[in-house]
Amino acid sequence: MTHSLAVPPRLRLEVVARRxxxxxxxxxxxxxxxxLEADRDxxxxxxxxxxxxxxxxxxxxxxxxxxxxxxxxxxVLDLLNRIHELETEVRRRSGPWT
Amino acid sequence: MAADFYAALGVSxxxxxxxxQQAYRKLARRYHPDVNAxxxxxxxxxxxxxxxxxxxxxETRARYDRFGPDFRQIPEExxxxxAGAGRAGAGSGxxxxxxxxxxxxxxxxxxxxxxxxxxxxxxxxxxxLVLGVEDAYRGGKRRVTVSGRGxxxxxxxxxxxxxxxxxxxxxxxxxxGRGGPAGDLYLRVRIAPHPRxxxxxxxxxxxxxxxxxEAALGAGVPITTPGGEVKVRVPPGTSSGRRxxxxxxxxxxxxxxxGDLYAEAxxxxxxxxxxxxxxxxxxLAAASNFDPRRTS
Numbered sequence: 513m514t515h516s517l518a519v520p521p522r523l524r525l526e527v528v529a530r531r532x533x534x535x536x537x538x539x540x541x542x543x544x545x546x547x548l549e550a551d552r553d554x555x556x557x558x559x560x561x562x563x564x565x566x567x568x569x570x571x572x573x574x575x576x577x578x579x580x581x582x583x584x585x586x587x588v589l590d591l592l593n594r595i596h597e598l599e600t601e602v603r604r605r606s607g608p609w610t
Numbered sequence: 611m612a613a614d615f616y617a618a619l620g621v622s623x624x625x626x627x628x629x630x631q632q633a634y635r636k637l638a639r640r641y642h643p644d645v646n647a648x649x650x651x652x653x654x655x656x657x658x659x660x661x662x663x664x665x666x667x668x669e670t671r672a673r674y675d676r677f678g679p680d681f682r683q684i685p686e687e688x689x690x691x692x693a694g695a696g697r698a699g700a701g702s703g704x705x706x707x708x709x710x711x712x713x714x715x716x717x718x719x720x721x722x723x724x725x726x727x728x729x730x731x732x733x734x735x736x737x738x739l740v741l742g743v744e745d746a747y748r749g750g751k752r753r754v755t756v757s758g759r760g761x762x763x764x765x766x767x768x769x770x771x772x773x774x775x776x777x778x779x780x781x782x783x784x785x786x787g788r789g790g791p792a793g794d795l796y797l798r799v800r801i802a803p804h805p806r807x808x809x810x811x812x813x814x815x816x817x818x819x820x821x822x823x824e825a826a827l828g829a830g831v832p833i834t835t836p837g838g839e840v841k842v843r844v845p846p847g848t849s850s851g852r853r854x855x856x857x858x859x860x861x862x863x864x865x866x867x868x869g870d871l872y873a874e875a876x877x878x879x880x881x882x883x884x885x886x887x888x889x890x891x892x893x894l895a896a897a898s899n900f901d902p903r904r905t906s
Contacts, residue, residue: 533729533789569731569790570644576730577642577655592644603775 615661634662643733649758732785732793747836771862812869
Protein backbone atom coordinates (compact mmCIF):
# COMPACT_ATOMS: atom_id res chain seq x y z
CA MET A 513 0.00 0.00 0.00
CA THR A 514 1.44 3.35 -0.92
CA HIS A 515 0.92 6.54 1.00
CA SER A 516 1.02 9.88 -0.71
CA LEU A 517 2.71 12.72 1.06
CA ALA A 518 0.31 14.73 3.15
CA VAL A 519 0.08 17.63 0.76
CA PRO A 520 -3.57 18.44 0.18
CA PRO A 521 -4.26 18.47 -3.54
CA ARG A 522 -5.13 21.92 -4.79
CA LEU A 523 -6.46 23.05 -8.11
CA ARG A 524 -5.35 26.03 -10.15
CA LEU A 525 -7.88 28.52 -11.45
CA GLU A 526 -7.41 27.32 -15.02
CA VAL A 527 -8.06 23.73 -14.03
CA VAL A 528 -11.24 24.64 -12.16
CA ALA A 529 -12.36 26.75 -15.12
CA ARG A 530 -11.77 23.88 -17.51
CA ARG A 531 -13.48 21.29 -15.37
CA UNK A 532 -16.50 23.42 -14.52
CA UNK A 533 -16.85 25.10 -17.88
CA UNK A 534 -17.00 28.51 -16.18
CA UNK A 535 -14.93 31.47 -17.33
CA UNK A 536 -11.92 32.22 -15.10
CA UNK A 537 -13.17 35.78 -14.64
CA UNK A 538 -16.47 34.49 -13.28
CA UNK A 539 -14.58 32.21 -10.89
CA UNK A 540 -12.46 35.14 -9.69
CA UNK A 541 -15.62 37.13 -9.16
CA UNK A 542 -17.20 34.29 -7.17
CA UNK A 543 -14.13 34.20 -4.94
CA UNK A 544 -14.29 37.96 -4.45
CA UNK A 545 -17.95 37.62 -3.50
CA UNK A 546 -16.95 34.88 -1.03
CA UNK A 547 -19.22 32.38 -2.75
CA LEU A 548 -16.23 30.14 -3.42
CA GLU A 549 -13.24 29.68 -1.19
CA ALA A 550 -9.73 29.90 -2.52
CA ASP A 551 -6.25 30.58 -1.24
CA ARG A 552 -4.05 33.20 -2.81
CA ASP A 553 -0.33 32.50 -3.04
CA UNK A 554 2.38 35.14 -3.02
CA UNK A 555 2.08 35.69 -6.74
CA UNK A 556 -1.67 36.25 -6.44
CA UNK A 557 -2.54 32.94 -8.07
CA UNK A 558 -5.78 31.38 -6.78
CA UNK A 559 -5.76 27.80 -5.48
CA UNK A 560 -8.91 25.80 -4.90
CA UNK A 561 -9.71 22.67 -2.90
CA UNK A 562 -10.92 19.82 -5.14
CA UNK A 563 -14.41 19.90 -3.62
CA UNK A 564 -14.89 23.38 -5.05
CA UNK A 565 -16.33 21.64 -8.10
CA UNK A 566 -19.14 20.27 -5.96
CA UNK A 567 -19.79 23.76 -4.62
CA UNK A 568 -19.78 25.21 -8.12
CA UNK A 569 -22.44 22.70 -9.14
CA UNK A 570 -24.53 23.84 -6.19
CA UNK A 571 -24.06 27.49 -7.09
CA UNK A 572 -25.14 26.85 -10.66
CA UNK A 573 -28.19 24.87 -9.61
CA UNK A 574 -29.28 27.35 -6.97
CA UNK A 575 -28.93 30.20 -9.43
CA UNK A 576 -30.73 28.43 -12.23
CA UNK A 577 -33.40 26.76 -10.14
CA UNK A 578 -34.29 29.50 -7.69
CA UNK A 579 -32.97 32.60 -9.41
CA UNK A 580 -30.87 33.53 -6.38
CA UNK A 581 -28.22 36.20 -6.64
CA UNK A 582 -24.69 35.41 -5.50
CA UNK A 583 -25.10 37.02 -2.08
CA UNK A 584 -28.16 34.86 -1.49
CA UNK A 585 -26.33 31.79 -2.74
CA UNK A 586 -23.48 32.43 -0.32
CA UNK A 587 -25.96 32.51 2.56
CA VAL A 588 -27.68 29.35 1.35
CA LEU A 589 -24.35 27.53 1.03
CA ASP A 590 -23.38 28.50 4.58
CA LEU A 591 -26.73 27.41 5.93
CA LEU A 592 -26.74 24.13 4.03
CA ASN A 593 -23.29 23.33 5.39
CA ARG A 594 -24.37 24.15 8.92
CA ILE A 595 -27.51 22.04 8.59
CA HIS A 596 -25.41 19.18 7.28
CA GLU A 597 -23.06 19.41 10.26
CA LEU A 598 -25.93 19.58 12.72
CA GLU A 599 -27.76 16.67 11.15
CA THR A 600 -24.61 14.59 11.24
CA GLU A 601 -24.15 15.47 14.90
CA VAL A 602 -27.76 14.65 15.74
CA ARG A 603 -27.47 11.29 13.98
CA ARG A 604 -24.24 10.55 15.77
CA ARG A 605 -25.71 11.36 19.18
CA SER A 606 -29.08 9.75 18.80
CA GLY A 607 -27.96 6.56 17.16
CA PRO A 608 -30.80 4.08 17.33
CA TRP A 609 -29.19 2.02 20.02
CA THR A 610 -28.24 4.39 22.78
CA MET B 611 -45.07 15.25 -16.77
CA ALA B 612 -47.69 16.40 -14.35
CA ALA B 613 -51.22 15.28 -15.14
CA ASP B 614 -52.60 18.57 -13.88
CA PHE B 615 -50.50 21.71 -13.63
CA TYR B 616 -52.88 23.30 -11.13
CA ALA B 617 -52.64 20.26 -8.88
CA ALA B 618 -48.85 20.29 -9.26
CA LEU B 619 -48.78 23.77 -7.75
CA GLY B 620 -51.65 23.08 -5.37
CA VAL B 621 -53.72 26.00 -6.59
CA SER B 622 -57.30 26.20 -7.81
CA UNK B 623 -58.13 26.64 -11.46
CA UNK B 624 -59.21 30.23 -10.89
CA UNK B 625 -56.07 31.16 -8.96
CA UNK B 626 -54.64 34.59 -9.71
CA UNK B 627 -51.19 35.05 -11.24
CA UNK B 628 -49.93 36.18 -7.84
CA UNK B 629 -51.26 33.07 -6.17
CA UNK B 630 -49.61 30.90 -8.80
CA GLN B 631 -46.33 32.71 -8.39
CA GLN B 632 -46.54 32.43 -4.61
CA ALA B 633 -47.25 28.70 -4.72
CA TYR B 634 -44.45 28.17 -7.22
CA ARG B 635 -41.84 30.07 -5.20
CA LYS B 636 -42.73 28.22 -2.05
CA LEU B 637 -42.60 24.78 -3.66
CA ALA B 638 -39.47 25.51 -5.69
CA ARG B 639 -37.66 26.44 -2.49
CA ARG B 640 -38.78 23.28 -0.79
CA TYR B 641 -37.97 20.85 -3.60
CA HIS B 642 -34.83 22.38 -5.03
CA PRO B 643 -32.34 19.49 -5.44
CA ASP B 644 -29.74 21.21 -3.27
CA VAL B 645 -32.20 21.86 -0.48
CA ASN B 646 -33.91 18.49 -0.65
CA ALA B 647 -31.70 15.44 -1.29
CA UNK B 648 -34.63 13.06 -1.58
CA UNK B 649 -34.49 11.43 -5.03
CA UNK B 650 -38.22 12.09 -5.45
CA UNK B 651 -37.66 15.81 -4.94
CA UNK B 652 -36.01 16.24 -8.31
CA UNK B 653 -39.08 14.99 -10.16
CA UNK B 654 -41.27 17.20 -8.06
CA UNK B 655 -39.04 20.19 -8.75
CA UNK B 656 -39.27 19.60 -12.49
CA UNK B 657 -43.01 19.15 -12.27
CA UNK B 658 -43.40 22.42 -10.35
CA UNK B 659 -41.26 24.27 -12.88
CA UNK B 660 -43.11 22.83 -15.80
CA UNK B 661 -46.46 23.76 -14.27
CA UNK B 662 -45.29 27.27 -13.51
CA UNK B 663 -43.85 27.66 -16.96
CA UNK B 664 -47.29 27.07 -18.42
CA UNK B 665 -49.51 28.76 -15.86
CA UNK B 666 -47.45 31.91 -15.36
CA UNK B 667 -48.05 33.03 -18.91
CA UNK B 668 -51.72 34.00 -19.41
CA GLU B 669 -51.57 32.95 -23.03
CA THR B 670 -50.26 29.43 -22.48
CA ARG B 671 -52.44 29.14 -19.41
CA ALA B 672 -55.52 29.92 -21.52
CA ARG B 673 -54.47 27.31 -24.06
CA TYR B 674 -53.86 24.77 -21.35
CA ASP B 675 -57.26 25.50 -19.81
CA ARG B 676 -58.90 25.00 -23.18
CA PHE B 677 -56.99 22.03 -24.58
CA GLY B 678 -55.63 20.30 -21.50
CA PRO B 679 -52.25 18.56 -21.32
CA ASP B 680 -52.10 18.21 -25.11
CA PHE B 681 -52.24 21.97 -25.65
CA ARG B 682 -48.78 21.99 -27.17
CA GLN B 683 -50.00 19.82 -30.02
CA ILE B 684 -52.48 22.49 -31.06
CA PRO B 685 -50.88 24.96 -33.45
CA GLU B 686 -50.81 28.43 -31.97
CA GLU B 687 -52.70 30.10 -34.84
CA UNK B 688 -55.47 27.62 -34.44
CA UNK B 689 -55.50 28.11 -30.72
CA UNK B 690 -55.67 31.83 -31.36
CA UNK B 691 -58.72 31.35 -33.51
CA UNK B 692 -60.33 29.22 -30.90
CA ALA B 693 -59.59 31.74 -28.22
CA GLY B 694 -60.88 34.41 -30.55
CA ALA B 695 -58.01 36.65 -29.57
CA GLY B 696 -56.71 38.87 -32.29
CA ARG B 697 -53.26 39.16 -30.83
CA ALA B 698 -50.49 40.40 -32.98
CA GLY B 699 -47.46 38.14 -32.94
CA ALA B 700 -47.99 35.02 -30.90
CA GLY B 701 -45.27 34.50 -28.34
CA SER B 702 -44.71 38.19 -27.70
CA GLY B 703 -45.68 39.80 -24.45
CA UNK B 704 -45.39 37.98 -21.18
CA UNK B 705 -43.32 34.99 -22.07
CA UNK B 706 -41.40 34.31 -18.90
CA UNK B 707 -38.79 31.76 -19.72
CA UNK B 708 -38.47 31.98 -23.47
CA UNK B 709 -40.39 30.00 -26.00
CA UNK B 710 -42.70 27.57 -24.27
CA UNK B 711 -43.27 25.38 -27.30
CA UNK B 712 -41.60 22.05 -26.70
CA UNK B 713 -40.69 23.07 -23.19
CA UNK B 714 -37.90 21.11 -21.67
CA UNK B 715 -36.50 21.36 -18.18
CA UNK B 716 -32.99 21.54 -19.52
CA UNK B 717 -33.98 24.61 -21.49
CA UNK B 718 -35.17 26.22 -18.32
CA UNK B 719 -31.74 25.99 -16.78
CA UNK B 720 -30.10 26.96 -20.02
CA UNK B 721 -32.48 29.74 -20.90
CA UNK B 722 -32.42 31.46 -17.57
CA UNK B 723 -28.74 31.78 -17.05
CA UNK B 724 -27.40 30.39 -20.25
CA UNK B 725 -24.43 32.64 -20.58
CA UNK B 726 -21.61 31.52 -18.36
CA UNK B 727 -23.67 28.78 -16.74
CA UNK B 728 -21.09 26.22 -17.81
CA UNK B 729 -21.66 22.53 -17.60
CA UNK B 730 -24.00 22.04 -14.74
CA UNK B 731 -23.54 18.80 -12.82
CA UNK B 732 -26.50 17.06 -11.20
CA UNK B 733 -27.00 17.18 -7.45
CA UNK B 734 -26.16 14.28 -5.17
CA UNK B 735 -29.16 12.55 -3.73
CA UNK B 736 -29.64 10.55 -0.62
CA UNK B 737 -32.13 7.86 0.30
CA UNK B 738 -32.48 5.67 3.34
CA LEU B 739 -31.88 1.96 3.17
CA VAL B 740 -33.34 0.10 6.12
CA LEU B 741 -31.66 -3.21 6.87
CA GLY B 742 -32.24 -5.83 9.50
CA VAL B 743 -29.33 -6.81 11.75
CA GLU B 744 -29.03 -10.15 9.95
CA ASP B 745 -28.90 -8.39 6.54
CA ALA B 746 -26.18 -6.09 7.82
CA TYR B 747 -24.26 -9.07 9.14
CA ARG B 748 -24.40 -11.11 5.97
CA GLY B 749 -24.36 -8.35 3.36
CA GLY B 750 -24.86 -9.46 -0.22
CA LYS B 751 -26.92 -8.40 -3.18
CA ARG B 752 -30.22 -6.75 -2.60
CA ARG B 753 -32.80 -5.14 -4.84
CA VAL B 754 -33.54 -1.63 -3.68
CA THR B 755 -36.36 0.53 -5.00
CA VAL B 756 -35.77 4.25 -4.77
CA SER B 757 -38.66 6.63 -5.21
CA GLY B 758 -38.35 9.26 -7.90
CA ARG B 759 -38.27 8.94 -11.66
CA GLY B 760 -41.08 6.46 -11.42
CA UNK B 761 -39.37 4.29 -8.82
CA UNK B 762 -35.99 3.00 -9.84
CA UNK B 763 -34.69 -0.43 -8.94
CA UNK B 764 -31.07 -1.04 -8.15
CA UNK B 765 -29.22 -4.23 -7.43
CA UNK B 766 -27.04 -3.05 -4.62
CA UNK B 767 -24.17 -5.04 -3.17
CA UNK B 768 -24.20 -4.51 0.56
CA UNK B 769 -20.82 -5.08 2.17
CA UNK B 770 -21.01 -7.56 5.06
CA UNK B 771 -20.84 -5.72 8.37
CA UNK B 772 -22.30 -2.48 7.12
CA UNK B 773 -22.99 -0.18 10.05
CA UNK B 774 -25.73 2.26 10.89
CA UNK B 775 -25.17 5.60 9.16
CA UNK B 776 -22.76 4.21 6.57
CA UNK B 777 -23.39 5.42 3.05
CA UNK B 778 -23.35 3.25 -0.04
CA UNK B 779 -22.52 5.26 -3.14
CA UNK B 780 -24.14 4.61 -6.50
CA UNK B 781 -22.10 6.78 -8.86
CA UNK B 782 -24.01 8.74 -11.48
CA UNK B 783 -27.41 7.68 -10.15
CA UNK B 784 -28.25 11.01 -8.53
CA UNK B 785 -29.76 14.13 -10.06
CA UNK B 786 -29.43 14.77 -13.77
CA GLY B 787 -26.96 17.33 -14.94
CA ARG B 788 -27.14 19.71 -17.86
CA GLY B 789 -24.04 19.29 -19.94
CA GLY B 790 -22.33 18.06 -16.79
CA PRO B 791 -22.24 14.67 -15.10
CA ALA B 792 -25.16 13.33 -13.10
CA GLY B 793 -24.84 13.43 -9.33
CA ASP B 794 -24.33 10.38 -7.15
CA LEU B 795 -26.99 8.57 -5.22
CA TYR B 796 -26.12 7.69 -1.65
CA LEU B 797 -27.98 5.05 0.27
CA ARG B 798 -27.70 5.80 3.95
CA VAL B 799 -27.95 2.59 5.90
CA ARG B 800 -30.30 2.54 8.82
CA ILE B 801 -30.36 -0.62 10.88
CA ALA B 802 -33.85 -1.44 12.04
CA PRO B 803 -34.39 -2.09 15.74
CA HIS B 804 -34.23 -5.77 16.57
CA PRO B 805 -36.10 -7.47 19.41
CA ARG B 806 -32.97 -9.26 20.63
CA UNK B 807 -29.89 -7.56 19.28
CA UNK B 808 -28.69 -4.15 20.26
CA UNK B 809 -25.91 -2.74 18.11
CA UNK B 810 -23.11 -0.45 19.13
CA UNK B 811 -21.02 0.11 16.03
CA UNK B 812 -19.97 -3.40 15.11
CA UNK B 813 -20.49 -4.81 18.58
CA UNK B 814 -23.67 -6.73 19.23
CA UNK B 815 -25.25 -6.84 22.64
CA UNK B 816 -27.68 -9.56 23.53
CA UNK B 817 -29.37 -10.63 26.73
CA UNK B 818 -28.52 -14.12 27.89
CA UNK B 819 -31.24 -15.56 30.14
CA UNK B 820 -29.90 -18.04 32.68
CA UNK B 821 -31.50 -20.36 35.19
CA UNK B 822 -30.24 -19.73 38.76
CA UNK B 823 -28.37 -23.04 38.79
CA GLU B 824 -26.72 -22.34 35.43
CA ALA B 825 -25.56 -18.99 36.78
CA ALA B 826 -24.34 -20.48 40.04
CA LEU B 827 -22.72 -23.64 38.72
CA GLY B 828 -21.62 -22.48 35.30
CA ALA B 829 -22.85 -23.91 32.04
CA GLY B 830 -22.35 -24.09 28.33
CA VAL B 831 -25.36 -22.31 26.86
CA PRO B 832 -26.35 -22.01 23.20
CA ILE B 833 -27.02 -18.50 22.00
CA THR B 834 -28.36 -17.36 18.65
CA THR B 835 -26.26 -14.72 16.89
CA PRO B 836 -26.84 -13.16 13.45
CA GLY B 837 -24.20 -15.58 12.17
CA GLY B 838 -25.86 -18.65 13.63
CA GLU B 839 -25.85 -20.47 16.92
CA VAL B 840 -22.76 -20.36 19.12
CA LYS B 841 -22.07 -21.78 22.54
CA VAL B 842 -21.30 -19.48 25.44
CA ARG B 843 -19.36 -20.78 28.38
CA VAL B 844 -20.95 -19.25 31.45
CA PRO B 845 -18.43 -19.31 34.30
CA PRO B 846 -19.63 -20.46 37.72
CA GLY B 847 -20.84 -17.63 39.96
CA THR B 848 -22.20 -15.42 37.19
CA SER B 849 -24.61 -12.75 38.38
CA SER B 850 -27.12 -10.75 36.34
CA GLY B 851 -25.46 -7.91 34.47
CA ARG B 852 -22.20 -9.72 33.89
CA ARG B 853 -21.19 -9.37 30.28
CA UNK B 854 -19.55 -12.27 28.54
CA UNK B 855 -17.56 -11.27 25.53
CA UNK B 856 -17.47 -13.47 22.45
CA UNK B 857 -14.60 -12.07 20.52
CA UNK B 858 -15.19 -11.58 16.83
CA UNK B 859 -18.82 -12.70 16.93
CA UNK B 860 -20.14 -9.19 16.24
CA UNK B 861 -20.61 -7.67 12.79
CA UNK B 862 -17.82 -8.53 10.37
CA UNK B 863 -15.51 -5.77 9.24
CA UNK B 864 -14.29 -5.90 5.65
CA UNK B 865 -11.39 -3.65 6.57
CA UNK B 866 -10.25 -4.80 9.96
CA UNK B 867 -11.22 -6.67 13.05
CA UNK B 868 -14.84 -7.72 13.41
CA GLY B 869 -16.97 -6.55 16.29
CA ASP B 870 -17.55 -8.55 19.43
CA LEU B 871 -20.70 -10.04 20.80
CA TYR B 872 -21.56 -9.26 24.39
CA ALA B 873 -23.95 -11.60 26.12
CA GLU B 874 -25.35 -10.01 29.26
CA ALA B 875 -26.38 -12.52 31.87
CA UNK B 876 -29.89 -12.17 33.20
CA UNK B 877 -31.02 -14.67 35.74
CA UNK B 878 -34.60 -15.84 35.40
CA UNK B 879 -36.56 -17.85 37.91
CA UNK B 880 -39.56 -20.00 37.09
CA UNK B 881 -42.78 -18.03 37.52
CA UNK B 882 -44.41 -21.11 38.98
CA UNK B 883 -42.48 -23.70 40.91
CA UNK B 884 -43.35 -27.31 41.35
CA UNK B 885 -43.45 -28.73 44.85
CA UNK B 886 -40.12 -30.39 44.37
CA UNK B 887 -38.52 -27.20 43.09
CA UNK B 888 -39.88 -25.25 46.03
CA UNK B 889 -38.50 -27.80 48.45
CA UNK B 890 -35.07 -27.56 46.86
CA UNK B 891 -35.13 -23.77 46.92
CA UNK B 892 -36.19 -23.85 50.57
CA UNK B 893 -33.39 -26.23 51.34
CA LEU B 894 -30.96 -23.97 49.55
CA ALA B 895 -32.30 -20.92 51.39
CA ALA B 896 -31.80 -22.66 54.73
CA ALA B 897 -28.33 -23.92 53.92
CA SER B 898 -26.91 -20.80 52.29
CA ASN B 899 -25.66 -17.71 54.07
CA PHE B 900 -25.35 -15.75 50.86
CA ASP B 901 -26.82 -12.24 51.12
CA PRO B 902 -26.67 -10.29 47.84
CA ARG B 903 -27.46 -7.03 49.67
CA ARG B 904 -24.43 -7.25 51.83
CA THR B 905 -21.21 -6.49 50.04
CA SER B 906 -18.25 -8.12 51.66
